[in-house]
Amino acid sequence: xxxxxxxxxxxxxxxxxxxxxxxxxxxxxxxxxxxxxxxxxxxxxxxxxxxxxxxxxxxxxxxxxxxxxxxxxxxxxxxxxxxxxxxxxxxxxxxxxxxxxxxxxxxxxxxxxx
Amino acid sequence: xxxxxxxxxxxxxxxxxxxxxxxxxxxxxxxxxxxxxxxxxxxxxxxxxxxxxxxxxxxxxxxxxxxxxxxxxxxxxxxxxxxxxxxxxxxxxxxxxxxxxxxxxxxxxxxxxxxxx
Numbered sequence: 001x002x003x004x005x006x007x008x009x010x011x012x013x014x015x016x017x018x019x020x021x022x023x024x025x026x027x028x029x030x031x032x033x034x035x036x037x038x039x040x041x042x043x044x045x046x047x048x049x050x051x052x053x054x055x056x057x058x059x060x061x062x063x064x065x066x067x068x069x070x071x072x073x074x075x076x077x078x079x080x081x082x083x084x085x086x087x088x089x090x091x092x093x094x095x096x097x098x099x100x101x102x103x104x105x106x107x108x109x110x111x112x113x114x
Numbered sequence: 115x116x117x118x119x120x121x122x123x124x125x126x127x128x129x130x131x132x133x134x135x136x137x138x139x140x141x142x143x144x145x146x147x148x149x150x151x152x153x154x155x156x157x158x159x160x161x162x163x164x165x166x167x168x169x170x171x172x173x174x175x176x177x178x179x180x181x182x183x184x185x186x187x188x189x190x191x192x193x194x195x196x197x198x199x200x201x202x203x204x205x206x207x208x209x210x211x212x213x214x215x216x217x218x219x220x221x222x223x224x225x226x227x228x229x230x231x
Contacts, residue, residue, distance in 0.1 A: 104161060
């Protein structure tokens with residue numbers, strides 16, 4: 001595997017379910033990010049981890065819970081979601097949170113909440 | 115006020131022709147960076163090109179070039195010799211400031227480019 005991978009690619013869940021999104025980066029980066037992309041809205045930054053420490057929680061509801069066990073893996077745990085949470089969830093990584101480093105994105109998980 | 119403005123929701127171009135995608139930005143920082151990403155229908159965001167605010171020359175990467183006009187606060191993407199595979203959404207993004215908080219990228223709403231054969 002190369003780059004940034006995300007699983008699953010598609011997820012349909014009910015409002016009472018609990019599920020997790022997984023992201024893995026194979027680039028040796030030490031910063032990882034979760035973004036939400038809703039229809040007709042700009043990408044929204046949700047969480048940032050640098051060296052496995054959360055450095056940003058962008059006013060995200062507590063029904064989204066991130067976990068970063070090491071610099072290569074990032075999870076987004078989901079519970080009691082709302083229909084408006086349906087979106088494309090993108091993971092990204094970069095060499096560091098600072099500087100001009102570009103962020104490399106995964107293919108995303110298309111989430112539908114029913 | 116929006117920090118990144120992409121005024122073209124959609125653009126059409128003939129194959130092999132050049133196209134310019136517009137991006138204007140708003141910041142009071144002296145140090146910032148501008149990025150362009152491509153998002154095909156598959157969903158993945160692909161990094162294309164970067165321009166730092168202190169870079170004196172316009173960035174180029176293969177068929178992509180960035181027309182950076184600092185005084186006008188514009189960072190337009192120019193794609194030369196368009197190919198059918200260039201059909202995608204294109205996002206302009208900005209990173210502001212220095213130090214520990216400059217990891218944030220602010221994205222525009224995007225431009226959908228369609229390349230016609």
